[in-house]
Amino acid sequence: MKTRICRSAALAAVLAAVAVAFVSHGAMAQEGKPGAEEVQTAPAKEGATMSTRSTELTRIKLSFDGGEAVAVLNDNPTSRDLVSMLPLTLKFSDYNNVEKVAYPPRKLSTANAPFGLTPSVGDFALYAPWGNLVAYYRGFRHSNDLVHLGHFTSGIEQLAKMDGEFSVRIEAVK
Incomplete structure (x- = not known):
């Protein structure tokens, strides 16, 4: 005792x-x-924003016939999984006159990813049910199935002008 x-x-x-x-x-x-x-x-207002639009991780460049687009990725598990596959060449095409979409060679991890986004012009996302990358050149309605990967800082207008199916080389840049 x-x-x-x-x-x-x-x-x-x-x-x-x-x-x-x-x-x-x-x-x-x-x-x-x-x-x-x-x-x-962080103030409560910033904390609420961080749940859907996390902190920056890295920049990526999308090169295609007729131009290039640069996006800054958010720091979340899905963005990090995408970066782990780079460099990558994918076939993009238009979807619904709102976005350009492409399918990576495998589904990206969405474990612990921040779901939900009301996309605006320049947002880069993953549509989890289909496993496709989405580059928004027009705003669209909210979807809880989107994981916000980042935002384009340049070139979204050139990407939007591309017709049909086209090849895009995606690589990390400094």
């Missing part, structure tokens, strides 16, 4: 020390002392 009490007291002391260290570290961060850069908070 005495051994159990000693072990319990020792465990309580260790937990108390950890709690004090944790609280002290948080206080230092709030005061702008060393360690402040390790604690990051």
